[in-house]
Amino acid sequence: DIQMTQSPSSLSASVGDRVTITCRASQGIGNSLAWYQQKPGKVPKLLIYAASTLQSGVPSRFSGSGSGTDFTLTITTLQPEDFGTYYCQKYNSVPFTFGPGTKVDVK
């Protein structure tokens, strides 16, 4: 099975900072990658699908890029409400594996 890794595992950034999270697949998955945000005790929220398509209603400060094995989620101007854990997920074929997550704290 394809393994998903993310880096960093956690980060702390200030409001207004540019934040970048990387996701890597152990084999190519085309652009079948999604990004989710989850806050404590809440349901995960889809941010990005097809590697770079912004889900409806998601602020434009979120963007995704990449294809094949290497992907990036960028938050251009970090806001206080952007704290939480971010997960990538492959969905080109089963299993639809998640990455281990990146915890983002806002200073």
Next chain:
Amino acid sequence: QVQLVQSGTEVKKPGASVKVSCKASGYTFRNYGISWVRQVPGQGLEWMGWISDYNGKTSYIQKFQGRVSITKDTSTNTAYMELRSLISDDTAVYFCARGQGFDHWGQGTLVVVSS
């Protein structure tokens, strides 16, 4: 609007089984697969398996093979996840989610396994 509504909290003893439901509304149920995802307290998201939209075929990760069954009832637009031979490590929140690239999720069902 699209909704996935799950059944409520379950408390089970080790060795028992649990069956969690996920009732869909607001869209054509047969057009989307349903996955089940679990989250052990303090840990990440773990995809368990799914039932496809196309032919109702199921797929599970090796970890749960033989112990989990995902089914659906298209007459009631409801998907189910049954987990058998429960152990304390199965204590978690279980989510259902729609499609590939999960744009809609159930609210989660807490399953507590304790003697």
